[in-house]
Amino acid sequence: MSNPAIPLNDAPSQVRDLVVIGAGPAGMAAALAAKRRGLDVLLLDEQPKVGGQIYRSITETDAQRERILGADYVYGKSLAEQIRASGLAHWAGASVWQIDPDKTVHVLRNDRTTRIETKSLVIATGAMERPFPVPGWTLPGVMTAGAGQILLKNAAVVPQVPVVLAGCGPLLYLLAAQYLRAGVEIRAVLDTSAGTDWRLAISHATSLLAGWGYVRKGLGLLREIKSAGIPFFKDVGGLRIDGEDAVRQVSFSSAGRAQQIDCELVMLHQGVVPNTQVSWSLRAEHQWDDEQLCWVPVLDSWGQTSLPGIYIAGDGAGIGGALVAEMQGALAGIGVANSLGFGASEDGAQQRAQIAQHLRIRPFLNQQYRPKDEFRIPADDVVVCRCEEVTAGAIREQVQLGCVGPNQTKSFSRCGMGPCQGRQCGLTVTEIIAKEAKLPPQDVGYYRIRPPLKSLSLAQLAAGV
């Protein structure tokens, strides 16, 4: 007996020139560039407002939160304002759960699934935090710094208990500074980066001049943290989180000395990596980036993937930060306009030069915040796949039994087959297999990503036609 109350779907009414997925800096800039050149653009994002990770909730924020979150955050207001003024079509609360090879985009919005046909696509779905598998990372009371920041941006919620921040990378220091301004008690910052001295590194790096702005900001954040008198542990190794059903304590070594800190809340972070689930699901070509230790899609000089008409801009194309994301978005928008015959075939040289200028700091940052091997390729007893509770040791055993890639770990142990579909464990699994099998990660490969890209209930699927 079928349910008579199921409504029919909106039939795809038109073929768009461009659909942009993700309304962070990259997606907003791509949509604006294309719209200004006359294209019929649709901007999609699963969030209720434009902004992406960095400018999350930017259109809603008040003066106090602006002070806490800082000037880089407030910058996003102008982009959001341009989107509003441009009149381009923006669907909020629209999560893309599948893209077909012919570029048809499947969207879930208001509990209904819709198909959108388009001539071209810009994927601007950004980055995600790199998994940080250490003993105890799955205990209640452990969260990521990114999740902490999302609560602050979305809902102005901050921890009420003292927090230990552990890891490395700009976002960790940024969150520490934001928490300080918000009055959160930070019990300690555990810095897991290899321990290079900033000033020393800077004095040796000639390329730093170009990226001085980024370095100054980084130093400013560190100064803010240190001058607040928060215990700051350098060169942290052997990190583990202890507790039976919840966090009780962290133990680690700093500069060779064993340390223990009692706490209930730990936030972990060791940088962000491109979220490549969408591009893998499309079977676009990817390569392993040895410097950023992650997968990046193979792109041409406009940001076009190996699939004609499908572009990637922003952190999803390799980590470059918000300003680079914005420039890459504009470049992709122009590339799409050119390819569809809009406007005066621009060459994009100016945007490329700007991008190159901003990326000159990256080799330094990549080096400075390179997560240590022990925190990417964990010991045998550490859980790697949280959904199916598969340990690093189990994966190593599978390699000994002949498993040559992440897809086979699925068959062996259901690793990567839980609700997150390998988003959390994918990189770790690739690196463990690579090391164990003595192969380059490029040859080990990644999971075959299957739809749905976003959670979809049986009733929501049934409501589609």
Next chain:
Amino acid sequence: MAGIASPASGSSDVLVIGGGLQGLSSAFQLAKAGLSVRLLEAEYCGRHASGVNAGGVRTLGRHVAEIPLALAAREQLWHGLADIIGSDGGFVPSGHLQVAESEADEIKAKARVAMLNGLGFFHEQWVDQQQVRELVPSISPHVVGGIWADRDGYALPYKVATAYRLAAEKLGVQIVEQAPVLRVDHQSGMWQASTAQGVFHAPWLVNTAGAWAADFAAQVGDTVPMVAGGLMLMVTQRVAPFVKPVLGAMGRPLSFKQFDNGTVVIGGGLRCEADASQRHAMVDLNRMPKSAQTVIDLFPHLRDVSIARAWTGIEGFMPDEIPVISPSARADNLVHAFGFSAHGFELSPITGCIVAELVTQGTSSLPISAFRVDRFATA
């Protein structure tokens, strides 16, 4: 045909092309019969249909010609798998229930059971509304009855494939992976298979290349109207246990089961496009809403359960939906087993026995004339 001989190449009594379940179980049974066997697999064993299917061990609803084979597989092999290959492959004798949702379904179901009884088969039974409720208490009240096969069940495909592989290797079968066979030749009583890893020779050849098998058959003149097609499945997040048997429906395509870990696998003849040359099939979720609807009609409490993943496998489909299990009609010392049309998992253990009999005795103890390779050939 020139080939660069590598240390791996050489001769054996039998060459098997394809490391799916039909190939692995054939290799195992051939080795058990005392022959030396080498199996050539294009990618890795169990990579295609045999490793990704729904795992249904189902005799229920089979084409009449398949019933003797399906029952032999179930009774002689599935229920004793651990004793035969050293692993039960995750087999669970859960039973299989095909529900009737209307009076029309009921008439159809009862007619099928009567027809089977007339032929002397009693493995499918009509069960009424009350009995269905006892088997599956959580099922929607509109179900009027169903067909029940109590000794059917399900298993874990990749586990079964791996177990057959290990058992075959224990008996000395040599498995060469990453070795796509490019072509086969038959000269002076020897088969020769050319791969990038070398050329392999044997007096006997077994063609179990799944969705790609028809190409090898055509090469020797056994032309069959098989098409390669995609088949889809989806799996949900974990839910509290609510159904033990594997379920199907009379009136609409559906097959689903809940695994021990709580996830529910949903499928049932959901076809999609396949690109055999690229060796993959694309999920087409446009064809899935009906299955989702059927599931929530039968179990309304699953409405808000999320789909974790959808995936596909490639399979060979025959126009009459029964496989080819047959000696070649054109060439000597060649046996084909392919075209299982979406239900070859259950048959795979017995396929190996039949292939081994055909090689060692030239005939099979089970009736297989319906599966002749030349049944579609025009005179």
